[in-house]
Amino acid sequence: MTAAATASPYDPRVVERVIAERRHLDGALMPILHGVQDALGWVPADAVPRIAEALNLSRAEVHGVISYYHHFRESPSKGPVLQVCRAEACRSVGGEALLAQAQAAGGCSVEPVYCLGLCAMSPAVMLQGQPHARMTPARLADLLSDVAGI
Amino acid sequence: MTITFYVSRDAAALAVDADGVAATIAGQACARKADVQTVRNGSRGLLWLEPLVEVQTDAGRIAYGPVQAEDVPSLFDAGFLHGGAHALRLGITEEIPEFERQQRLSFARCGLGDPLAPVPWLGLKTALEIPPEAIVQEVLESGLRGRGGAAFPAGIKWRTVAQTASAQKYVVCNADEGDSGTFADRMLIEGDPYLLIEGMAIAALAVGASKGFVYIRSEYPHAIATFEAALRAAREAGVLGASMLGSGIAFDIEARVGGGSYVCGEETAMLESLEGKRGIVRAKPPLPAVQGLFGQPTVINNVLTFAAVPTILEKGAEFYKDFGTGRSRGTLPFQLAGNIKRGGLFELPFGLSLRELVFDIGGGTASGRPVKAIQVGGPLGAYVPESQWDLPLDYDAYTAKGLVLGHGGIVVHDDTADMAQLARFAMEFCAIESCGKCTPCRIGSTRGVEVIDRIVLNHNRPQQVRLLRDLCDTMLAGSLCAMGGMTPYPVLSALDHYPQDFGLVDDTAEAA
Numbered sequence: 017m018t019a020a021a022t023a024s025p026y027d028p029r030v031v032e033r034v035i036a037e038r039r040h041l042d043g044a045l046m047p048i049l050h051g052v053q054d055a056l057g058w059v060p061a062d063a064v065p066r067i068a069e070a071l072n073l074s075r076a077e078v079h080g081v082i083s084y085y086h087h088f089r090e091s092p093s094k095g096p097v098l099q100v101c102r103a104e105a106c107r108s109v110g111g112e113a114l115l116a117q118a119q120a121a122g123g124c125s126v127e128p129v130y131c132l133g134l135c136a137m138s139p140a141v142m143l144q145g146q147p148h149a150r151m152t153p154a155r156l157a158d159l160l161s162d163v164a165g166i
Numbered sequence: 167m168t169i170t171f172y173v174s175r176d177a178a179a180l181a182v183d184a185d186g187v188a189a190t191i192a193g194q195a196c197a198r199k200a201d202v203q204t205v206r207n208g209s210r211g212l213l214w215l216e217p218l219v220e221v222q223t224d225a226g227r228i229a230y231g232p233v234q235a236e237d238v239p240s241l242f243d244a245g246f247l248h249g250g251a252h253a254l255r256l257g258i259t260e261e262i263p264e265f266e267r268q269q270r271l272s273f274a275r276c277g278l279g280d281p282l283a284p285v286p287w288l289g290l291k292t293a294l295e296i297p298p299e300a301i302v303q304e305v306l307e308s309g310l311r312g313r314g315g316a317a318f319p320a321g322i323k324w325r326t327v328a329q330t331a332s333a334q335k336y337v338v339c340n341a342d343e344g345d346s347g348t349f350a351d352r353m354l355i356e357g358d359p360y361l362l363i364e365g366m367a368i369a370a371l372a373v374g375a376s377k378g379f380v381y382i383r384s385e386y387p388h389a390i391a392t393f394e395a396a397l398r399a400a401r402e403a404g405v406l407g408a409s410m411l412g413s414g415i416a417f418d419i420e421a422r423v424g425g426g427s428y429v430c431g432e433e434t435a436m437l438e439s440l441e442g443k444r445g446i447v448r449a450k451p452p453l454p455a456v457q458g459l460f461g462q463p464t465v466i467n468n469v470l471t472f473a474a475v476p477t478i479l480e481k482g483a484e485f486y487k488d489f490g491t492g493r494s495r496g497t498l499p500f501q502l503a504g505n506i507k508r509g510g511l512f513e514l515p516f517g518l519s520l521r522e523l524v525f526d527i528g529g530g531t532a533s534g535r536p537v538k539a540i541q542v543g544g545p546l547g548a549y550v551p552e553s554q555w556d557l558p559l560d561y562d563a564y565t566a567k568g569l570v571l572g573h574g575g576i577v578v579h580d581d582t583a584d585m586a587q588l589a590r591f592a593m594e595f596c597a598i599e600s601c602g603k604c605t606p607c608r609i610g611s612t613r614g615v616e617v618i619d620r621i622v623l624n625h626n627r628p629q630q631v632r633l634l635r636d637l638c639d640t641m642l643a644g645s646l647c648a649m650g651g652m653t654p655y656p657v658l659s660a661l662d663h664y665p666q667d668f669g670l671v672d673d674t675a676e677a678a
């Protein structure tokens with residue numbers, strides 16, 4: 017995540033390593049994109065031609081896949097990623113108000129997500145991959161101030 | 167003697183600080199010189215009680231919950247180590263009423279211990295002793311229907327793949343559990359990953375496949391990590407690999423991670439994604455059973471379908487078929503979610519009513535307000551009004567009323583819910599998640615949002631209601647898959663049963 021926080025430049029050897037490790041897989045594109053994003057926090061545009069070449073795909077095909085899936089980032093996130101669930105179960109207990117609160121607070125890259133699978137303890141959010149459920153405005157405020165302190 | 171505690175490692179427990187509770191138990195035990203060990207088990211599914219702490223005693227496992235880290239010192243003071251009395255004490259876990267009335271077949275092991283502790287593989291061993299046709303026959307006779315939502319008989323799908331000649335066949339598990347209100351796949355993968363591996367291995371034997379894929383959504387990082395660990399352990403144990411349990415038959419599984427696209431839960435979009443493409447729905451036919459992943463015959467089932475299979479092989483089709491009602495045989499892990507007092511996963515035979523489930527087990531709303539609407543079957547499922555809460559939860563009884571059971575997710579809304587806004591969200595969600603291949607879904611969903619906005623703002627309301635119904639009709643009949651084809655279910659059910667939320671009185675809605 018440090019690479020993401022300091023934005024580009026990134027180490028291109030990371031991309032080469034991921035390609036070397038995963039290009040032999042059946043349908044290797046998604047695993048390669050995940051590997052790059054897990055390591056760097058995003059998928060840099062100049063990784064696209066390298067991945068395309070390795071998999072014998074066009075750059076348009078690789079770019080098309082990156083842009084299709086909500087998960088992949090084409091630029092580093094601005095601060096820690098806070099995913100706030102907007103789906104029905106969280107809506108039934110005030111999830112939308114939490115989203116507004118998080119967006120107003122700033123300090124995080126707030127992203128909508130459609131279900132974290134924590135629906136029996138809604139509303140739920142995920143901060144940097146860590147789930148938090150039974151959220152209340154007060155608990156979210158605590159979480160956001162913890163982030164600000166980092 | 168060492169005292170054993172159990173604190174769940176399920177993502178739902180972690181989301182309410184189970185790690186903090188486990189650490190505090192360890193710290194307190196150390197300070198008090200008590201000899202304890204803590205097993206991080208899967209979840210029991212009693213999610214309103216998480217973090218649930220269980221302590222092994224001579225009388226059985228005594229549960230406490232929901233436990234917060236700051237409760238732990240007082241628990242120790244109360245004789246926690248030996249199941250002592252405390253305000254959070256719930257008694258023996260298996261005797262908690264909402265647990266006791268369940269009939270856990272697929273989730274029998276989930277929550278008992280470490281998810282990666284060795285298992286006996288009894289279902290797979292039985293399958294290895296009988297011919298492939300007999301495996302298919304057993305699954306056919308069990309009446310098992312696909313648990314992902316479409317409820318297609320699993321045995322028929324397997325038979326089609328078995329009878330399609332090909333040098334390479336695949337078994338694919340759909341763990342792209344995107345429906346709001348569902349978490350059974352996640353809980354099973356985190357709590358008993360070997361059961362899924364076993365079910366897939368049995369399917370591979372039945373159809374002659376050598377390779378399996380599990381497509382897990384990226385929103386489930388804990389499930390992904392647990393499943394990867396389970397795959398490594400299963401390979402080391404000789405269950406997966408060149409020779410399944412020494413049979414000489416090769417089968418291995420790879421975990422693949424989704425990309426946050428809801429439509430990839432549709433089986434053909436998932437295949438495209440596994441092939442490294444955009445998750446765009448394919449036209450059917452050809453059926454994936456004939457021409458699926460990389461053009462080869464492919465069994466695709468949901469996590470819960472595969473998870474039901476080891477029980478069927480181990481105990482027989484007759485045993486499994488004895489549960490359930492009508493043509494819905496076996497059990498379904500129902501998931502109670504949203505505004506619910508006692509939310510969680512409850513595995514029960516088909517046939518009970520929504521009223522029993524939501525009120526007797528779930529205890530009504532968390533807010534204490536009256537229940538207004540219950541959405542069954544995920545974001546593409548209808549809002550079920552009170553007049554239908556007594557229907558038996560069974561695939562066909564629901565279909566007959568234009569409802570869907572889907573993946574068993576049930577989301578409860580109290581009387582503060584605005585059904586017009588929920589209908590609008592259904593259209594908005596479809597617009598966000600549509601793969602874009604067919605027009606009714608891609609364009610219809612955006613137009614749907616606009617039309618609902620005009621209805622709410624009373625811009626020529628009666629005409630716009632007619633337009634919305636017409637649009638829904640086009641989407642229902644003209645979409646390529648369930649994304650566009652079922653988005654009208656929540657929209658129309660909201661409009662039909664809660665017209666006042668759209669600014670309509672009942673007669674106007676009927677006249678429209």
